[in-house]
Amino acid sequence: MIKRAPLDLTFHIAGLFVAAMIGIAAMPAAAQTAGPANEPIVAGLLPESLSPWTMVRDADIVVQAVMGGLAFASLVTWTIWLAKALELFAAKRKARIATRRLAEAESLDQAIRALGGGWTRSGPVADLAQAATLELRRSAHLSPEGIKERLSIQLSRIEVRAGRSMSRGTGVLATIGSTAPFVGLFGTVWGIMNAFIGISQTKTTSLAVVAPGIAEALFATAIGLVAAIPAVIIYNVFARSIAGYRALLADAAGEVMQHVSRDLDRGRLALVGGTPRPRGVDLAAAE
Numbered sequence: 001m002i003k004r005a006p007l008d009l010t011f012h013i014a015g016l017f018v019a020a021m022i023g024i025a026a027m028p029a030a031a032q033t034a035g036p037a038n039e040p041i042v043a044g045l046l047p048e049s050l051s052p053w054t055m056v057r058d059a060d061i062v063v064q065a066v067m068g069g070l071a072f073a074s075l076v077t078w079t080i081w082l083a084k085a086l087e088l089f090a091a092k093r094k095a096r097i098a099t100r101r102l103a104e105a106e107s108l109d110q111a112i113r114a115l116g117g118g119w120t121r122s123g124p125v126a127d128l129a130q131a132a133t134l135e136l137r138r139s140a141h142l143s144p145e146g147i148k149e150r151l152s153i154q155l156s157r158i159e160v161r162a163g164r165s166m167s168r169g170t171g172v173l174a175t176i177g178s179t180a181p182f183v184g185l186f187g188t189v190w191g192i193m194n195a196f197i198g199i200s201q202t203k204t205t206s207l208a209v210v211a212p213g214i215a216e217a218l219f220a221t222a223i224g225l226v227a228a229i230p231a232v233i234i235y236n237v238f239a240r241s242i243a244g245y246r247a248l249l250a251d252a253a254g255e256v257m258q259h260v261s262r263d264l265d266r267g268r269l270a271l272v273g274g275t276p277r278p279r280g281v282d283l284a285a286a287e
Contacts, residue, residue, distance in 0.1 A: 055212075055215055055216045055219045056219070058212070058216065059191065059216045059219075059220075060190065060191065060194050060216075062187070062190050063187045063190055063191050063194075063216060063217070063220055066183060066184065066186060066187030066190070066220050066223075067187065067219070067220055067223050069183065070180055070183060070184055070187075070220070070223040070224050070226075070227045071223065071227075073176045073180055073227045073231075074223075074226060074227040074230070076172065076176065077173060077176055077227065077230055077231045077234060078230070080169050080170075080172060080173060080234070081230075081234045083169070084169055084170070084238055087166070088166065088238070088241050088242070088245065091123070091166060091245060092241075092244070092245050092248060094123050094125070095123070095124065095125055095245065095248040095249060095252065096248060098115055098123065098125035098126065098252060099125060099248060099251050099252045099255060101114040101115055102114075102115070102125070102129070102252055102255035102256065102259070103255055105259065107259060107262070107263055108129070108132055108133065108136075108256070108259040108260060108263050111129055111255075111256075111259055112129050112130070112133060115129055124158060124159070124161075124162035124249055124252075125249070125252040127158050127162075128155055128158055128159075128249070128252055128253050128256045129256055131151070131154045131155060131158060131256075132151055132155075132256045132257075132259070132260050135147060135150055135151045135154060136151075136260065136263075144261075144264040144265075147260070147264065148257070148260065148261065148264075151256075151257065151260060152257065155253040155256060155257070156253075158249075158253075159246060159249045159250060159253060162245075162246075162249055163242060163245070163246045163249070166242050166245055166246075167242055170235055170238050170239070170242070173231045173232075173234055173235035173238070174231075174235050176227060176228065176231040177228050177229075177231035177232035177235055178228075179228075180224045180225075180227040180228035180231065181221075181224045181225060181228045182224075183224055184220045184221040184222070184223055184224020184225065184227075184228075185220075185221055185224065186220075187217065187220025187221070187223075187224070188217045188218055188220050188221045189217075190217070190220075191213060191214075191216050191217025191218075191220060192213075192214070192217045194213055194217075195210055195213030195214055195217060198210070198213050
């Protein structure tokens with residue numbers, strides 16, 4: 001989970017900047033040079049409008065770079081959301097169907113045949129069943145207890161590998177959610193510095209002159225929050241969804257272990273290619 005401290009700190013510092021600028025604008029009139037001779041200069045410095053595009057266009061090159069990077073981060077966030085949402089939906093649906101087929105089967109051999117048809121022939125659940133078959137084939141003359149122990153280790157590794165594969169890309173969301181507010185704050189600080197420089201050059205603290213620079217600076221923080229907030233939310237949603245996916249794989253692994261244990265107790269392992277059966281198993285007596 002991503003902590004909310006970066007967002008709170010950004011709001012707090014941005015509020016301090018706004019308060020400082022309002023205080024500057026509220027200075028006594030004696031500190032302002034509002035003579036008619038300065039009016040053309042002030043009027044020439046004012047932008048035509050304060051639309052988002054105008055603020056981006058008129059911003060300092062550093063602030064523009066910050067805004068562009070944050071816009072790109074937001075695009076990456078939504079791209080990952082779309083791709084990962086489709087991937088998770090398909091993987092969870094396949095895992096549910098495959099797990100249900102495992103539960104309906106009477107033996108491991110029947111379960112493998114059930115998984116062999118349709119789109120469940122591949123995927124982590126099919127890998128679990130194939131790993132069980134391979135371990136039974138390799139351990140044909142070994143004790144059932146050792147077979148179960150080794151198979152449990154192998155199934156756990158398959159679960160971890162599938163979960164790691166499904167989590168690929170979510171780390172980028174965590175990085176964007178943690179750093180985007182601070183990147184936007186850097187753009188705000190840089191813009192505020194330029195606003196102070198503008199005050200010194202125009203020799204006036206009129207809000208009409210200071211406001212455009214402040215708006216451009218705070219717009220960088222706004223873009224940072226627009227990039228960070230969805231990234232945090234999407235990351236948390238994916239974290240819960242991936243945890244549910246791993247739970248489905250754990251259920252499938254449990255079904256595989258039950259089939260193996262049941263077949264070992266019955267003494268009739270369904271092996272491929274006529275592999276010798278475990279020591280001590282009398283199929284004729286079992287049938």
